[in-house]
Amino acid sequence: MRISTDSVYQQQVASIDELNAQQALYAQQISSGKAVSLPGDDPQQIAQDLNAHTDIGVQTQVGQNLTNTSSQLTTVDSALASLTNVLQSARSLAIEGASDTNTPSQLQEIATQVYQLLQQSVGIGNTQYGGAYVFAGTATPSSAPVVLTGSPATAVTFTGNDVAQTQKLPNGQSLTTSVTLQQAFNYNASDGSPSVFLALQNLYNTLNNAQTTDESTSQVNVSGQALSNATTFAQMTAPGTLITPLVPDSAGNVEINLSSSSAPSGVNINLTGLTLGGIVAAINAQTGVTGVTAAFDLQTQRLSLTSASNQPFRIQDVPSAGATNTGNFVAAFNLNNQADFVNNLSTQLGDIDHVTQAMLNSRAQVGSTLQQLAALSGVNSETVNNDTTVQSNIEDTNIPKVTTQFSLAQTALQAAYGTTSRLEQKDLFDYLS
Numbered sequence: 001m002r003i004s005t006d007s008v009y010q011q012q013v014a015s016i017d018e019l020n021a022q023q024a025l026y027a028q029q030i031s032s033g034k035a036v037s038l039p040g041d042d043p044q045q046i047a048q049d050l051n052a053h054t055d056i057g058v059q060t061q062v063g064q065n066l067t068n069t070s071s072q073l074t075t076v077d078s079a080l081a082s083l084t085n086v087l088q089s090a091r092s093l094a095i096e097g098a099s100d101t102n103t104p105s106q107l108q109e110i111a112t113q114v115y116q117l118l119q120q121s122v123g124i125g126n127t128q129y130g131g132a133y134v135f136a137g138t139a140t141p142s143s144a145p146v147v148l149t150g151s152p153a154t155a156v157t158f159t160g161n162d163v164a165q166t167q168k169l170p171n172g173q174s175l176t177t178s179v180t181l182q183q184a185f186n187y188n189a190s191d192g193s194p195s196v197f198l199a200l201q202n203l204y205n206t207l208n209n210a211q212t213t214d215e216s217t218s219q220v221n222v223s224g225q226a227l228s229n230a231t232t233f234a235q236m237t238a239p240g241t242l243i244t245p246l247v248p249d250s251a252g253n254v255e256i257n258l259s260s261s262s263a264p265s266g267v268n269i270n271l272t273g274l275t276l277g278g279i280v281a282a283i284n285a286q287t288g289v290t291g292v293t294a295a296f297d298l299q300t301q302r303l304s305l306t307s308a309s310n311q312p313f314r315i316q317d318v319p320s321a322g323a324t325n326t327g328n329f330v331a332a333f334n335l336n337n338q339a340d341f342v343n344n345l346s347t348q349l350g351d352i353d354h355v356t357q358a359m360l361n362s363r364a365q366v367g368s369t370l371q372q373l374a375a376l377s378g379v380n381s382e383t384v385n386n387d388t389t390v391q392s393n394i395e396d397t398n399i400p401k402v403t404t405q406f407s408l409a410q411t412a413l414q415a416a417y418g419t420t421s422r423l424e425q426k427d428l429f430d431y432l433s
Contacts, residue, residue, distance in 0.1 A: 111208035136160030214339030229277030253320035260313035
């Protein structure tokens with residue numbers, strides 16, 4: 001049987017085309033460094049390759065989220081570090097102001113420095129990251145959420161909320177990515193204690209006016225049982241309203257003596273049976289004699305007695321007529337027996353220490369979350385590296401192997417060209433015998 005010249009020629013052409021395609025493929029793999037570029041390049045491993053691609057995309061986005069969250073919390077921690085410095089400075093100024101050698105003008109100079117610290121604290125409260133206010137909770141105010149009102153300031157307003165920002169990870173874990181103004185600045189604290197802003201404002205007022213005030217050293221109410229002007233005498237003497245319930249003397253009365261430079265012997269004031277508002281009114285009814293006015297702060301749940309002339313005064317429990325002992329009004333309302341400028345500053349120091357501790361607790365929370373983020377970022381990076389290794393093993397070209405295959409294809413192609421060339425030089429007489 002004879003094979004036609006045309007059939008042999010067509011086979012050679014087909015072989016050359018295949019070798020050309022192989023050589024081009026090997027050249028492309030060598031130049032690109034990729035053995036798998038399309039699904040058809042390796043159907044058996046493409047599913048694993050696509051899974052690796054998908055997971056790398058997801059984990060890369062998670063890594064970016066973790067980095068952004070870490071950067072935000074680092075900004076928060078930096079702000080709280082600045083607030084730490086502000087409160088330490090305020091404490092030092094309060095101690096400096098407590099010296100008996102200070103003149104009124106010197107006290108006002110110290111007060112000016114405290115006011116500057118108050119303004120700094122407001123600036124810290126308005127710290128931003130990525131255009132958002134980090135202490136505003138989940139609210140998105142268009143302007144600074146912490147604002148001083150009055151000149152000099154008489155109050156601080158806040159337009160954010162107390163809901164901490166969170167971020168949910170693909171594994172379902174939820175991370176707290178911020179601290180609220182309440183946590184960091186003790187703003188609207190549940191225990192009624194002053195915020196950073198109020199503590200600094202009170203310190204400013206005390207120093208600027210050389211103010212003599214006897215104020216409750218802490219809230220007087222049981223948590224969840226806020227006092228009002230209508231709180232009755234019976235409620236204050238029963239357990240569950242005041243932290244230290246009011247105890248009458250042996251005659252069933254509560255009586256105090258309020259003395260000052262204008263009333264050296266003091267004035268006895270009977271408070272028996274009065275509401276909280278009535279107690280304040282009874283003390284103020286004697287202001288013309290004692291020079292002392294009373295007020296109860298419904299927000300902080302504290303009673304304060306202030307000398308209008310900034311002179312020292314004294315408040316003490318005394319027995320009512322016929323009683324063999326005294327009541328405990330002073331203790332029940334956390335007051336000092338002796339009220340003077342230095343004692344007032346001592347109360348301010350206590351408030352500053354309290355807000356400092358609240359702020360440090362927030363810093364500890366931020367630090368703990370930053371450690372969590374660092375650990376998660378490490379796991380995330382390891383996962384991306386592992387997926388990248390799997391992807392590389394599937395897709396990357398084995399350069400030594402493919403180079404050898406390229407050389408073999410090139411040799412075969414040259415041989416095929418040579419054979420085809422010789423076939424083209426023969427004519428019919430070469431096949432006749």
